[in-house]
Amino acid sequence: MKQSLASRLGLYFSVIVLVSPAILVFLWMLSLSLKNEADNTAFPPVFIPNPPTLANFIDVFERNDFVEYTINSVIVSFGATIAALLVGVPAGYGIAKAKAGGSAALILVARITPGLSYLVPLFLLFQWLNLTGTLLPILITHLVITVPIVVYVMIGFFEGLPGELEEAALVDGATIWQAFRTVALPLARPGIVVATILSFIFSWNNFIFGVVLAGRHTRTLPVAVYNVLTFEQISWGPLAAAALLVTAPVLILTLLMQKEIVAGLTAGGVKGG
Amino acid sequence: MSAHVATIAPAKPATAHQRRRNYARRYRLFIVPAGIVVAAVIVFPWLFTLFMSVQDFHVGGAMTFVGLANYTRMLSDERFLWAILHTLYFTVLAVIFPTILGVIAAVCFNQRFPLRGLARTIFILPMMATPVAVALVWTMMFHPQLGVLNYLLTSIGLPPSTWVYDSATVIPTLVMVETWQWTPLIMLIVLGGLASLPQDPYEAAALDGASAWQCFIKITLPLVWPFIMVALVLRAVDALKAFDTIFVISGGGPGTSSETLNLYLYQEAFAYYDIGYASAIVVVFFVLILLVTLLLMSRRAKAAAA
Known part of the structure; x- marks a missing residue:
């Protein structure tokens, strides 16, 4: 189809209008984080930092246990993702092969349940088990997010794989476990990559579980940036710098792996929490 | 052996x-x-x-x-009833705007143009970014005196807004953030639908001299409708469950004017530690989400049958 110049220009204009709010909020975040406090509270606002300063970032690290919170976040997100992969990838395979629709429906019901409804019982359980004050409760609750994502993405992926290769392996005398490990698993690597990225990102971003369960030394980054920084320092520069540091890994991952992320989100419409 | x-x-x-x-x-x-x-x-x-x-x-x-006492208590709990109204008000707006914009965006991103991949990636950044982090930036932008948004409004001759600092504007403002954040998910699902459309009806329509707008209304929209409905159901569920951005930006305030069910639930469970009542609210909340989901899905089934 040949398009007129007018409709081309209309398309470019629409795309710019649609994309601008997305990019401008992040640019404003960057701008706030690179300006000193006088410029941040100036009116009319100063848009371009002149000169840009890293003082806010230094401030975030000097005045907070930011490294500790980062380590907490890394442990929780990696732990919850790895655990979800260990149980979720075989489960996705089993559900796809056994056509166990009921299990898939359970995952969907989990998708519509509000995150807080898991928290009340688990919060009490962890209190009774005397686990509060460690990272374990947070990691366990993050399984509520990561396991459904991994299972859901993997069901879709394994259903899309042709079964002939595994059947050939079974005919040759392999057990179903061997067929899974040596035939299906290597073929499913792209699906595992998608499941890993999405599960990691939604675990990293999660706020609601940490805000209830985290103590002073078990805060994850989103909880820390809300709890500590908003109450202990109201200045905008360090707050924007901390917010940027929290979300930067996710933004970079999205830019680098956009193809996998788009594929996973389009297929499942997954979202954690 | x-x-x-x-x-x-x-x-x-x-x-x-x-x-x-x-x-x-x-x-x-x-x-x-x-x-x-x-x-x-x-x-x-x-x-x-x-x-x-x-x-x-x-x-x-x-x-x-206590039997059903927790459930009957809700009927006379004004704060709870207001929370339901806030939730429904927020949800209706937070479904309509992202769905309309998401479909428009999907149609745009389905065309070929230079830098399309990069533009699409930037467009989905808001839904991937850490909600708490972006919520804090929005909070700074909403500041009535020093916020950049009121500066932008006044510089184009509009009156400044009270944003989240007034009970009349707080929910629409939160919907704006929600729209910014979740329009990309609708776009992605609908874009997936558009990519799977057959080309033949368009060729036939082109032979009959149909305009682009007629093609969109008569061919594209009906064919892609099931995808829009899937996106809409997911959006409705997520809007009902919305927590992070509301909690950080308005905290349910001013007063309780933007307190949704999820925020009220949080208060009952983790501020008042009233676990019995909070659990009853969870059950009602879950039933509400389930009802909305089933209602939308039955409409989807009807649309598919028609």
């Missing part, structure tokens, strides 16, 4: 059907580990919540069975 027995026993020829059934059952073993995890962190909380919803229990106190 058993291997030895197996070698003497005559091999029984299994029918293809039996073998498939047998395999299906053996594949269920793959599901067991995930099943245990799901039972512990997902199914156990569901059952526990149901049990707790008929108890009177505060953290640290004694537990007594």
Whole structure:
């Protein structure tokens, strides 16, 4: 189809209008984080930092246990993702092969349940088990997010794989476990990559579980940036710098792996929490 | 030992059907580990919540069975009833705007243009970014005196807004953030639908001299409708459950004017530690989400049948 110049220009204009709010909020975040406090509270606002300063970032690290919170976040997100992969990838395979629709429906019901409804019982359980004050409760609750994502993405992926290769392996005398490990698993690597990225990102971003369960030394980054920084320092520069540091890994991952992320989100419409 | 027995026993020829059934059952073993995890962190909380919803229990106190008292209490709890209204108001707006914009965006991103991949990636950044982090930036932008948004409004001749600092504007403002954040998910799902459309109807329509707008209304929209409905159901569920951005930006305020069910639930459970009542609210909240989902899905089924 040949398009007129007018409709081309209309398309470019629409795309710019649609994309601008997305990019401008992040640019404003960057701008706030690179300006000193006088410029941040100036009116009319100063848009371009002149000169840009890293003082806010230094401030975030000097005045907070930011490294500790980062380590907490890394442990929780990696732990919850790895655990979800260990149980979720075989489960996705089993559900796809056994056509166990009921299990898939359970995952969907989990998708519509509000995150807080898991928290009340688990919060009490962890209190009774005397686990509060460690990272374990947070990691366990993050399984509520990561396991459904991994299972859901993997069901879709394994259903899309042709079964002939595994059947050939079974005919040759392999057990179903061997067929899974040596035939299906290597073929499913792209699906595992998608499941890993999405599960990691939604675990990293999660706020609601940490805000209830985290103590002073078990805060994850989103909880820390809300709890500590908003109450202990109201200045905008360090707050924007901390917010940027929290979300930067996710933004970079999205830019680098956009193809996998788009594929996973389009297929499942997954979202954690 | 058993291997030895197996070698003497005559091999029984299994029918293809039996073998498939047998395999299906053996594949269920793959599901067991995930099943245990799901039972512990997902199914156990569901059952526990149901049990707790008929108890009177505060953290640290004694537990007594109270029947449906927690449920009847909701009927006279004005704060709860307002929370339901806020939730529905927020949800209706937070479904309509992202859906319309998401469909428009999907149609745009379905065309070919330079830097399309990069533009699409930037467009989905808001939904991938950490909600708390972006919520804090929005909070700074909403500042009535120093915020950049009021500067932009006044610089194009519009009056400044009160944003989240007034009970009349707080929910629409939160919807704006929600729209910014979640329009990309609608776009992606609808874009997936657009990519799967057949080309023949368009060729036929082009021969008949149909305009681009006629093609969109008569061909594209009906064909892509099932995808829009899927996106809409997911959006409605997520809007009902919205928490992070509301909690950080307005905290349910001013007063309780933007307190949705999820925020009220948080207060009851983790500020007042009224676990019994909070559990009953969870049950009602879940039923509300389920009803909305089923209602939308039945409409989707009807649309598919028509």
